[in-house]
Amino acid sequence: xxxxxxxxxxxxxxxxxSIGEGDKAVSFGGENVLPFHGFExxxxxxxxxxLEIQDVPPADWPASVQxxxxxxxxxxxxxxxxxxxxxxxxxxxxxxxxxxxxGANRSVDDAVKTVKDVLDAISVPLIILGSNHVEKDxxxxxxVAQAAAGKPSIIGKAQEANYKTIAAAAMANNxxxxxxxxxxxxxxxxxxxxxxxxxxxxxNLITDPMASALGYGLEYTYSVMERIRLAALTxxxxxxxxxxxxxxxxxxxxxxxTQAAEADLPEWGTLAERGVAWEAVTATALMVSGAELLxxxxxxxxxxxxxxxxxxxx
Amino acid sequence: MALTGVxxxxxxxxxxxxxxxxxxxxxFAMKLAQRQASLDQCPDxxxxxxxxxxxxxxxxxxxxxxxxxxxxxxxxxETVLFRHEKKFVNPCAIALEIKDTEDASAQEAKIKAVVExxxxxxxxxxxxxxxxISNDSGDAGKLEALAKLVAEKAPNTASIVNTSDSAAGxxxxxxxxxxxxxxxxxxxxxxxxxxxxxxxxxxxxxVKGNGLEEVSDLTEKVKALGVEDIVIDSGATKAGExxxxxxxxxxxxxxxxxxxxxxxxxxxxxxxxxxxETLVASVxxxxxxxxxxxxxxxxxxxxxLFTLRQNIxxxxxxxxxxxxxxxxxxxxxxxAPLMITTNFSLTYFIVSGEVENSxxxxxxxxxxxxxxxxLTAWAAGKFTASKIAQFxxxxxxxxxxxxxxxxxxxxxxILSGAIEDKLEGWTVTVGPREANALPAFLKQKAAA
Numbered sequence: 001x002x003x004x005x006x007x008x009x010x011x012x013x014x015x016x017x018s019i020g021e022g023d024k025a026v027s028f029g030g031e032n033v034l035p036f037h038g039f040e041x042x043x044x045x046x047x048x049x050x051l052e053i054q055d056v057p058p059a060d061w062p063a064s065v066q067x068x069x070x071x072x073x074x075x076x077x078x079x080x081x082x083x084x085x086x087x088x089x090x091x092x093x094x095x096x097x098x099x100x101x102x103g104a105n106r107s108v109d110d111a112v113k114t115v116k117d118v119l120d121a122i123s124v125p126l127i128i129l130g131s132n133h134v135e136k137d138x139x140x141x142x143x144v145a146q147a148a149a150g151k152p153s154i155i156g157k158a159q160e161a162n163y164k165t166i167a168a169a170a171m172a173n174n175x176x177x178x179x180x181x182x183x184x185x186x187x188x189x190x191x192x193x194x195x196x197x198x199x200x201x202x203x204n205l206i207t208d209p210m211a212s213a214l215g216y217g218l219e220y221t222y223s224v225m226e227r228i229r230l231a232a233l234t235x236x237x238x239x240x241x242x243x244x245x246x247x248x249x250x251x252x253x254x255x256x257x258t259q260a261a262e263a264d265l266p267e268w269g270t271l272a273e274r275g276v277a278w279e280a281v282t283a284t285a286l287m288v289s290g291a292e293l294l295x296x297x298x299x300x301x302x303x304x305x306x307x308x309x310x311x312x313x314x
Numbered sequence: 315m316a317l318t319g320v321x322x323x324x325x326x327x328x329x330x331x332x333x334x335x336x337x338x339x340x341x342f343a344m345k346l347a348q349r350q351a352s353l354d355q356c357p358d359x360x361x362x363x364x365x366x367x368x369x370x371x372x373x374x375x376x377x378x379x380x381x382x383x384x385x386x387x388x389x390x391x392e393t394v395l396f397r398h399e400k401k402f403v404n405p406c407a408i409a410l411e412i413k414d415t416e417d418a419s420a421q422e423a424k425i426k427a428v429v430e431x432x433x434x435x436x437x438x439x440x441x442x443x444x445x446x447i448s449n450d451s452g453d454a455g456k457l458e459a460l461a462k463l464v465a466e467k468a469p470n471t472a473s474i475v476n477t478s479d480s481a482a483g484x485x486x487x488x489x490x491x492x493x494x495x496x497x498x499x500x501x502x503x504x505x506x507x508x509x510x511x512x513x514x515x516x517x518x519x520x521v522k523g524n525g526l527e528e529v530s531d532l533t534e535k536v537k538a539l540g541v542e543d544i545v546i547d548s549g550a551t552k553a554g555e556x557x558x559x560x561x562x563x564x565x566x567x568x569x570x571x572x573x574x575x576x577x578x579x580x581x582x583x584x585x586x587x588x589x590x591e592t593l594v595a596s597v598x599x600x601x602x603x604x605x606x607x608x609x610x611x612x613x614x615x616x617x618x619l620f621t622l623r624q625n626i627x628x629x630x631x632x633x634x635x636x637x638x639x640x641x642x643x644x645x646x647x648x649x650a651p652l653m654i655t656t657n658f659s660l661t662y663f664i665v666s667g668e669v670e671n672s673x674x675x676x677x678x679x680x681x682x683x684x685x686x687x688x689l690t691a692w693a694a695g696k697f698t699a700s701k702i703a704q705f706x707x708x709x710x711x712x713x714x715x716x717x718x719x720x721x722x723x724x725x726x727x728i729l730s731g732a733i734e735d736k737l738e739g740w741t742v743t744v745g746p747r748e749a750n751a752l753p754a755f756l757k758q759k760a761a762a
Contacts, residue, residue: 001574003530006565039558060671102754132750183660215435215621216663219628222600223398230396254667257617267433269613277592277618284596285622288557300589308593312554 007040008033012236014229014243014292015203016045017176019091019152020125026090028292029243034229035290036312046309047287049294049302050091050127051083052249055106055114056098062259064275065249065297076114077121084122087302093127093295094118095250099140100131108143115144119151127154127295129178129247138162145169154178154293156245157208160191167195170204178245180208183220185227185240192239205242206293213251214282221246225290246286249297252279280304317367319347325363326356333357349373374567375576378518378543380407380444380605381472382493387443389545389578389604395564401629404578406598407605408619409444409474411584412464414456421460425467427611433620436659437637440620442471442611446498447486449477454485461486474498474520474605480507487515496520496545498580505532509539518543520580525549526562530574544577545605553597556581560602578604585609592618599623633685634659640711641666644675648716651676651759653745654702655723656683656691664749672753674760677714681705688723699732706737721745 016030028048033041057073058066066073072082076094083089096111098104119126128144130137137157142165145155156178158166163179170177179195181187188209196202209228212221231240252258258275260268268274279301283294287305296302323343334355336342345351346367353359353367373391380387387407394400412424425445432441445464449457457477464473474496475486483497498520500508512519519541523529526548533544548559560579566572581598583606585591591608592615598606599622608615628634635657643666655665657680669676681702683691691697702722712718718740722729724747733742746755 001530001534001572003527003566003572003574005526005562006570006572008565036554036557037561038554102757212663214618215625216667217660218622219397219625219630219634220660222625223396223630226396227398254670257621267613268617269615271614273589273612274614274617276589277614280589280593281596281618281622284593285600285625288597288600304587304589304593307587307590308553308597311552311590311594312557 005040010041010233010236012233012238012241013042014232015205015241017204017206017243017293019154019176021123024123024125026125032233034233035288038313045292046312047292047294048091049089049283049296049305050093051087051089051299051302052093052095052295052297053079053083053118054098055094055096055111056104060254061297062253062275064258064272065253068299077117080118080122084124087299089124089302091125091127092118092122093129095129095131096140096144097131099136100133101136102133103131108140111140112143112147115147119148119153125153126151127156127178127293129156129295132157134159134161138165141166142169145173145175148175149173152176154206156180156206158191158195160187160194163191163195164198167198167200171198171200176204176206178206178208179242180210183210183212183217183224185209185224185231188224188228189231189237189239192242196239202238202242206245207240207242208245208247211246211248211251211282211286213255214278214285215257216251216255218282218285222285222289225286229290243292244290245293245295246283246291247295248279248283248286249295252282253297276300276304284308317347319344322346322367325359325367327358327360329358331358369573372576374571375564375578376542376544377404378545378578379494380474380496380518383470385441385443385470385472386494387472387605392564392602393568395561395568397626398630401631402627404604405623405627406603407443407472408595408611408616408623409446409605409607410442410611411446411448411476411582411607411609412460413448413450414453414460415450418463421463422467424611425464428471429468431611431613431616433617435620435624436634438624440616440624442616444472444474444605446474446476446607449475449479449482449486449499452479454479454482457482458485458489461489465489472496475517476520478504478508480504480511483508484511484515487511487517490517491515494518498522498545498547500532500536502528502532505535506539509536509541512541512543513539518545520545520547522547523549526559526566526575530572533574533577545580546575546577547580547582550581553594556583556594556598556603557601560598564602580605580607582607588612588615591615595619596622600626635682635685636662636680638680638682638705640709640714641678641680642675643669643678644673646675646677646714648714650674650715651721651756652679652711652715652719653677653721654679654681654706656681656686656688656697658683658685658687658691661687665752668749668752669756672756674756676756677711679706679709679711679720689725692726692729697726699729699736702729702733703736706740719743723747
């Protein structure tokens with residue numbers, strides 16, 4: 001019985017996203033097959049990894065990641081330049097976590113200044129993330145979208161409770177928009193439809209179906225991503241065709257596995273490698289299930305994932 | 315090729331005798347087509363029909379056991395391409411490669427690492443499942459010595475003998491007599507001798523080809539030689555090739571009923587760079603390998619791989635549950651707040667994550683509600699005042715606290731009065747509806 005490769009042809013394709021200028025421009029998405037299935041279709045872009053920085057020092061990150069940025073994380077501009085120039089990040093994700101009312105509660109003006117300063121200092125594309133406080137984000141993200149006018153960026157996250165103002169500001173200032181819903185393919189579809197009804201072009205959307213860390217619900221994100229991608233490809237459903245994002249570092253670096261000392265849990269092995277592996281394996285699983293944009297924290301985890309992506313091509 | 319119910323029906327006795335347990339031969343045929351019945355349930359089926367049907371009714375990916383005893387590894391039997399469709403059946407085995415060129419102390423250290431690899435995570439015992447002994451030296455004596463060492467030091471671990479020299483393989487396999495080892499390394503030039511060696515030793519046979527076309531040809535030949543327990547390696551080395559070939563194998567077996575590839579797959583993820591090896595192995599685990607071979611098993615690495623495997627092989631239709639008990643988050647003192655929620659794993663992960671974010675140490679009582687979330691469990695009558703009261707009483711948590719205040723999820727605020735009635739001396743406080751409001755709630759409470 002002769003073997004014929006059982007390839008699949010799909011009717012749909014993922015929208016490509018391009019952002020940034022000149023030789024710093026980056027693209028992701030655009031494929032018409034499942035992740036890393038270049039053997040049966042078009043995969044024009046590799047997944048994009050953005051290094052995460054914050055508007056305030058990362059006091060709540062575990063020591064092993066804080067350590068990586070100890071000389072630069074006191075100031076977001078220095079931190080951003082370090083990621084761009086020393087770590088060769090292709091994109092940077094600035095999380096305005098300091099604006100959260102339960103945290104430093106930084107003002108909208110402070111956030112605007114940070115965003116402008118960082119944008120002036122770097123030439124790679126910027127992803128601007130709020131603090132995930134729905135009310136505060138709806139003012140902060142609107143103001144920073146305006147402040148970043150002229151430098152098209154990726155803004156997020158718009159959620160069901162605050163998408164209207166954020167999507168309008170992103171649209172008016174020519175930014176891409178991240179739409180986040182909580183681990184449910186239908187909620188994700190619905191939010192994309194609602195944002196589309198405002199006149200926001202679906203080609204400028206990025207879907208965040210909510211990441212989970214390895215061992216902490218990863219299988220839910222994994223399957224929601226696979227189902228979204230299958231809907232995009234097999235049903236040619238354009239509300240499911242934006243590329244997907246995995247906000248990896250944020251979920252990974254609060255798990256016990258990235259923090260427990262080896263002395264307390266010798267059966268878990270060395271902490272330094274364990275943390276890096278936790279972030280890199282989570283990122284790998286999300287890429288295999290469909291994420292094209294990953295937001296990560298530890299340079300060594302990024303390096304490992306980059307090497308893996310290098311192996312995926314042939 | 316798989317037969318339809320009607321095609322199967324034509325081969326049955328058509329007596330509607332009901333001995334198979336189904337009302338008619340046609341009903342039985344339909345069940346056979348869906349692989350929900352087995353042909354041996356029909357006592358009157360002809361030999362000719364058996365031969366035809368046996369082939370067609372065999373599972374699309376052959377079940378094979380590696381190793382013996384309670385640590386034996388099952389492979390194959392998969393039925394879907396995506397885990398949301400149906401549970402992936404037999405979790406990918408993780409195997410450590412030991413070469414016969416390594417010095418004795420390194421070999422012993424690796425064997426010890428495998429033997430001591432077992433950990434328990436969310437109620438499951440997880441371990442490095444197998445040892446691959448590789449004949450890199452080309453010396454039959456060295457391979458045999460290593461086989462004996464492994465058999466002595468890791469008697470319960472499944473073994474894979476990796477050599478292209480059938481005589482060396484046969485000698486090494488003797489160390490694992492009766493333990494269903496695998497002989498890996500059959501190829502176009504040694505096929506017959508390797509098949510005979512495997513058959514004699516009761517071993518499964520690992521067939522390595524240069525691409526799937528060659529593998530398909532080799533498995534047909536091996537089968538004709540009388541060996542059916544086959545594990546296949548397409549020769550893929552890069553992660554991208556593994557995704558491609560493993561996907562083709564799974565699709566060919568399930569969607570095309572292509573028998574020559576209806577076998578479990580083995581991938582070699584071995585790399586100099588241990589972190590990269592971890593990621594390549596992760597790709598194998600997610601994408602259809604039944605055995606993934608690694609070159610080292612540091613504890614951080616196996617913890618990550620075991621956890622990924624557990625995540626991927628979880629049943630998507632059964633909500634994942636955490637154990638019912640009172641969990642400590644941080645280091646709760648006697649005055650720490652006590653909260654209650656249900657044991658749906660996602661509920662638990664989100665609630666405990668937000669409590670951690672609050673930096674307020676607390677006790678979280680997680681009640682068995684069959685893996686339902688708070689609102690669903692309440693609606694289903696599993697998260698009720700009397701059950702909550704009983705759980706809190708029986709948990710004995712009051713001995714660890716200097717107060718009797720229970721915080722309940724905002725969605726079940728309606729239960730607060732009833733719980734106070736049933737839990738004498740306790741005060742019930744209604745917490746936030748959504749977990750993301752917990753940090754503010756707990757901080758405010760701690761400050762009060």
